[in-house]
Amino acid sequence: GAGVSQSPRYKVAKRGQDVALRCDPISGHVSLFWYQQALGQGPEFLTYFQNEAQLDKSGLPSDRFFAERPEGSVSTLKIQRTQQEDSAVYLCASNPFPEAFFGQGTRLTVV
């Protein structure tokens, strides 16, 4: 596709459930970022990949959060044992520096 694609678009999870969020970046983009955006707030950085290497994961809020990009293209953000405070929109962006292209995000609601 022409843009960054994220799936699912919406996810409702029961507390304690594991979830996996997918990001398909623009083909050829080396850099990939994940962000968490709470309602009414700016995106908060979670983690950053360059190809398959995870260069920065300082923003991951706990060890329940895990991200991977095994072949340097598609990336998955996994959240284990989801909690209510994990409810947010999860955004993925890929770019040739410095312009970033964002997906529409996955809205995660933990009930």
Next chain:
Amino acid sequence: GESVGLHLPTLSVQEGDNSIINCAYSNSASDYFIWYKQESGKGPQFIIDIRSNMDKRQGQRVTVLLNKTVKHLSLQIAATQPGDSAVYFCAENQFYFGTGTSLTVIP
């Protein structure tokens, strides 16, 4: 993380007027700053960036000013249109976003 904040959470302007959105930052070592526009239900959209060694950069209908002395960044939108209504974020490098300013354009 570093502090990137906005002075005003909301801004309303008349169609055709110029808009100015402000942003303060705290990390003087940042290499560049980026402005994004986010419409409801969509991901942020890149507008313009400015390197830390520049004071001003112009794009189509937009101008970004950087004042390193007071650690202040602004986005000026000329002849604001209804389609400019959105939330605007400044970001420090690719990592730190401000809270955002909601711009409403009144027809």
